[in-house]
Amino acid sequence: MFKNKEKLLWKIFFFILFLSVIQIIGVLLGVQLDELYPIFKLIFLGTPIILVILHSFITLSPMRGVFFLFLAATLGFTSEYFGLKYGQFFGTFYTYSPQITFFTVPIQVILYWAAFIYTGYCITNSFLIWLRVRLPNKQLKNGWLLLLTILLDGWFVLVIDLFMDPLEVWKGAWTWVNGGPYFGVPIGNFVGWFTVAVLSSGIFRSLEYFFPKKELKFDKSIFIIPVILYGLVALSLLGMALQFQMYELGILGSLLMVPTVLFNLFLFNKYRSR
Numbered sequence: 001m002f003k004n005k006e007k008l009l010w011k012i013f014f015f016i017l018f019l020s021v022i023q024i025i026g027v028l029l030g031v032q033l034d035e036l037y038p039i040f041k042l043i044f045l046g047t048p049i050i051l052v053i054l055h056s057f058i059t060l061s062p063m064r065g066v067f068f069l070f071l072a073a074t075l076g077f078t079s080e081y082f083g084l085k086y087g088q089f090f091g092t093f094y095t096y097s098p099q100i101t102f103f104t105v106p107i108q109v110i111l112y113w114a115a116f117i118y119t120g121y122c123i124t125n126s127f128l129i130w131l132r133v134r135l136p137n138k139q140l141k142n143g144w145l146l147l148l149t150i151l152l153d154g155w156f157v158l159v160i161d162l163f164m165d166p167l168e169v170w171k172g173a174w175t176w177v178n179g180g181p182y183f184g185v186p187i188g189n190f191v192g193w194f195t196v197a198v199l200s201s202g203i204f205r206s207l208e209y210f211f212p213k214k215e216l217k218f219d220k221s222i223f224i225i226p227v228i229l230y231g232l233v234a235l236s237l238l239g240m241a242l243q244f245q246m247y248e249l250g251i252l253g254s255l256l257m258v259p260t261v262l263f264n265l266f267l268f269n270k271y272r273s274r
Contacts, residue, residue, distance in 0.1 A: 005058050006219055010053045011223050019044050020232045027239035032171075038163060045108060048229065052115045055122070055225065058218050069114040072200040076113025080105040091188020093177040117200045117212070120156035122226035123260065124149050129220050130267035136205065137212040146209050153201035154200050156230070156260065158194045163237045169246050183249055194244030224268050231261035 023044060026033040033040050056065030079089045084104050087093030099106045128135060128149070136146035166183035168174060180186030234257035241250030 005054065006222060009051065009054050009058065009222060009225070012054065015230075016047050016051060016229065017232070019047065020236065024232075024236055024239050027236065027243055030243055035171075037217075045112075049111050049115055050231075051225070052118050055222065056118060058222065059122070059216065061213060061216065064213060068200075068204050069118060071203060072117040073110050073114040075196050076117070077102070077105050077110045077198050079192060080109060080113075081243060083192065087177075090192040091180065091186035094174055094189075095177070096174045097172055109207055112113055113196065115162055116157050117153070117197050119226045119230060120153040120197060121201055121204070122223055122254060123150040123156045123264065126223040126269065127152075128266060129223055130264070130271040132271075135212070136209050139212070143209070146205055150198055150202045150205055153205075154194045154198035157197035158190060159253075159256040159260075160230075160233060161190060162256060163241075163249070165232065166246065166249055167237060167240045167244065170246065171240075183246070201269045221268075222270070224265075227261055227268075229265045230257065234258055234261065 019040075023033055033044075035041070053065065053069065056069060059065075060068060081103055083089040083094065084096075096106050096109070099108065101107065102110060125135065133145075134140060136142050136149060162182075165185045169184055171177060176185060176189075178186070180189070182190070236256060237257075238250050238254055241247065241253065
């Protein structure tokens with residue numbers, strides 16, 4: 001049963017790779033396919049959500065997978081709701097471009113809070129797996145590792161926004177009313193992002209720490225999937241930065257995201273060769 005799910009997971013992954021290549025080529029040619037063709041945008045943004053759900057079901061179990069994604073989406077939604085209404089959580093007031101919303105928060109944004117936070121969680125776990133280090137749990141009395149993994153989860157999520165937010169502002173996807181010192185984005189935004197990611201991860205990892213799940217049988221290689229997708233996000237954002245002539249952001253964002261992917265692939269190769 002798990003093998004069939006893993007095969008489906010890899011098929012979805014390769015389909016996303018195909019879509020990403022098309023999107024990146026379009027960006028480099030100065031064409032935003034997801035902006036020109038709504039159906040492409042729906043498939044391009046929706047397929048990764050399906051992959052994340054299936055991946056979480058395999059690695060965590062359906063019950064824990066749903067709980068984690070719902071937790072991350074709920075905390076993301078709550079922070080966005082209060083941020084939009086009171087202009088406090090992310091540093092100042094901001095507005096989104098017109099789109100389908102749930103209580104003023106774009107549905108796409110809610111879903112991607114869950115996807116990004118789960119991706120950060122998986123990247124941290126992949127490092128532990130390649131290094132053959134067990135997840136934090138109370139029986140091992142490694143609370144220090146629990147804290148470290150939570151902080152790493154938050155960091156991997158934060159750097160996505162450090163690269164993405166200025167580009168989306170340039171595109172007009174959202175607008176910061178008073179701007180900010182980081183390419184027009186307030187520093188409070190990144191504090192908010194880190195806080196939401198750490199809270200989501202902290203609650204779930206604490207659950208895992210005190211109530212460890214039984215060992216699930218699946219090929220641990222599937223943990224490389226979120227890592228590669230993280231790299232694709234970096235490449236896509238780099239393409240946008242070059243298109244918008246935001247070269248400094250492109251260099252900074254690449255330095256923040258790409259080394260994580262390369263080092264992870266290096267450790268994965270060593271893990272597979274043992």
